[in-house]
Amino acid sequence: MTIIPEYMDVSANLNMKKGQLPFFIGISKIPWSTHLHHHDFVEFSLVTKGSGTETVNGKTHHLRPGVASFLLPHHMHEIHSAPEHAVHKYCCMFDINILFGSSYDSDWCGLLYEIGSQFPSYAEFTADDTLWIEDIFAKLMTESTKPPQPGRSSMIRAMLTEALLLFIRTVSRNRQTGDFAREPEMKQPFWPILQYLHVHYTDKLSLESVAEHFSVSSPYISRIFKHYTGKSFLNYLHQLRIDSAVNLLISTSMPIIDIAVETGFESFRTFSRVFQNLKEVTPREYRNRHGISDQKEAQS
Known part of the structure; x- marks a missing residue:
């Protein structure tokens, strides 16, 4: 299941x-x-x-x-x-x-x-x-x-x-004192990989780089992500990054272009496209709905 x-x-x-x-x-x-x-x-x-x-x-x-x-x-x-x-x-x-x-x-x-x-x-x-x-x-x-x-x-x-x-x-x-013994990285095939993604999602990550880190194949990573999460590797990574961006949008006056970089996106264009696909509004519209004006952002 x-x-x-x-x-x-x-x-x-x-x-x-x-x-x-x-x-x-x-x-x-x-x-x-x-x-x-x-x-x-x-x-x-x-x-x-x-x-x-x-x-x-x-x-x-x-x-x-x-x-x-x-x-x-x-x-x-x-x-x-x-x-x-x-x-x-x-x-x-x-x-x-x-x-x-x-x-x-x-x-x-x-x-x-x-x-x-x-x-x-x-x-x-x-x-x-x-x-x-x-x-x-x-x-x-x-x-x-x-x-x-x-x-x-x-x-x-x-x-x-x-x-x-x-x-x-x-x-x-x-x-x-030895009370905590680290488990072998691949003893549990999926959780160590998912944990790695949750810790490093703001880094420059790709399916290939994660597969190389765990010494497994890219198709293996792709297959187990779909099986355990119901999402592709990239869709899951995008969701993590956008969830983080949402928190920054509503809790800070940080410029939106800086938020894109902070959450791991290599270009603002990609960030804006993915954000709109997942939230059905632009990042600026989302921020304005939560009471942070463009003027406050410009002053930050």
Whole structure:
């Protein structure tokens, strides 16, 4: 049976407004399971109650109190709660760009992009560290829901950074002690390839270059993409890039031609054509519908 990952439009679902920090935190209860899905926001969560399993890009781990997960944009995931033990968790959703802003961040922010490949997507905290990180999530929840205070965005960024540093240090220790063993690249024929595409979709990619990277043939890549996703390799790649472009169009005043480059298109003409095919409007029309005028874009 073919399972097609569902795209979740976080910006639309959370009704985020222009100028609002692209950050959301809430408490989720999962009585049964979630569908396999992906989105263009980072998801950072901490289990507080219940048990079950989470599968990220084809790799499954157990969920229990004290387990945190970090998912990069477009990492595919699903959760299954154990019978009568619904998973409860704090769940943060945010644009990864809110973390960057200083060259001094590069020593650890770069490590975030290795989660899911060089590092596992989850960490199991000690009892003491669980209390520490759970306190941070609770404070994030309070800060984001109470009436805005001076420096609210900076406070959220500071607390989020602290929690992520705890996560990175924990997964780094686990890898050093051998708790995380990387699977052979082709042990699962499809998921490693799909994960690679979700991480590198803004790079210069082609069917041939991906096939060469995994030491398989181009027809093999083409065949399994159609089988597992119901789309061709190129159509799937275009969808990833346009989903990312949509988020940039409605959450920033970045010039549209720069968005085309940022999301991996080699020419504006191709970007515009693909965008219109998928969204049935031009990028500029899409942006204007969401309240960002051409004048604001020109001033950016």
